[in-house]
Amino acid sequence: MSDANERISQIVNQHDVVLFMKGTPLFPQCGFSSRAVAILEHCGTDFESVDVLQDMEIRQGIKSFSDWPTIPQLYIKGEFVGGSDIMMEMYEAGELQQLLADKVGSAN
Amino acid sequence: MPAAEIEALIRAALPDAEIRIDDLAGDGDHYRAYVTSGAFAGKSRVQQHKLVYDALGGRMGGELHALQLVTAIPT
Numbered sequence: 275m276s277d278a279n280e281r282i283s284q285i286v287n288q289h290d291v292v293l294f295m296k297g298t299p300l301f302p303q304c305g306f307s308s309r310a311v312a313i314l315e316h317c318g319t320d321f322e323s324v325d326v327l328q329d330m331e332i333r334q335g336i337k338s339f340s341d342w343p344t345i346p347q348l349y350i351k352g353e354f355v356g357g358s359d360i361m362m363e364m365y366e367a368g369e370l371q372q373l374l375a376d377k378v379g380s381a382n
Numbered sequence: 383m384p385a386a387e388i389e390a391l392i393r394a395a396l397p398d399a400e401i402r403i404d405d406l407a408g409d410g411d412h413y414r415a416y417v418t419s420g421a422f423a424g425k426s427r428v429q430q431h432k433l434v435y436d437a438l439g440g441r442m443g444g445e446l447h448a449l450q451l452v453t454a455i456p457t
Contacts, residue, residue: 305448342428343435343443359451360427 278335286349289322290378294336295346296327303327306358310346313361319374351377383446385413388438395437396421400456406448414450422455 286292291314297303299311314321326333326345337343340354348355350373355361364370385403392401392415399419406412415434422430430453435442442449 337443341432343440345443354428356428356431360431363427363452 276335278331279339282332282335282339285322285324286352290351291319291321291374292349293321293323293346294326294332294349295323296325298325299323304345306344307346310348310358310361313358313365313370314348316365317371317374319378350374383441384410388413388415388446388449391439391441392417392434392437396433398456406450412448413446414452416452416454418454418456420456422453427453 293299293307293310293314295302295304295307295310297307299315302308302311311323324332326336333345336345336347340347342354342357344357346358346361348357348361355370355373356364361370364373385405389401389403393399396417396419398421399417401418402416404414404416406414417434419433421433425433431451434451434453438446438449
C-alpha cells in the first residue's frame with residue numbers, strides 16, 4: 275500500500291463522515307465541492323473535510339483509492355458513497371439522510 | 383470538448399443508451415449528461431457512474447471537469 279493510500283485509509287476510518295473536497299466548507303474552490311458541502315449541511319450532519327488542494331499526494335491518491343476520477347468524494351464509515359451527483363440523487367430520494375441516520379445516527 | 387464527442391464516446395461503450403447532454407453554460411465546457419441504459423440494471427449508482435466514466439476513457443476529471451451525470455435504467 276502506498277503512503278497516500280495508507281493516509282487516506284486512516285482518515286476515512288478515523289471519522290464517520292469525510293468529504294474530500296477542493297477548498298474548505300467555508301470557502302469551497304469548486305462548484306461541485308460547494309454543492310457537496312451544502313447537501314451535508316442540509317442533512318445536519320457533522321463531517322470532517324479534507325482540502326485536496328493543500329495536499330497533492332492525497333489529491334492524486336484519492337482517485338485511485340476509490341477508483342473514482344473526480345473530487346469531491348464522500349465517505350461514510352470508511353465506505354466510498356459517491357461524488358456530488360450521487361450525493362444529490364441520494365439526497366433527493368431521502369437515501370443519504372437514511373444512510374447517515376443508519377450509520378452515524380446524526381442526520382435530521 | 384463538444385457534446386457530440388461526449389455522446390459518441392458513451393454510445394460506443396453503451397450502444398443501447400438513451401443520451402441527452404445539456405450545455406449548462408453555453409460555453410462548451412460545462413455539461414450535464416442524462417444516460418439511460420439497460421447496462422445499469424442491478425448496479426449501484428457508483429457502478430453506473432463508473433461505466434460512463436470508463437466510456438469516457440480517462441477524460442473525466444481531466445479534460446472533462448464539469449460534467450454532471452444522471453444515470454437511469456430504462457423503465
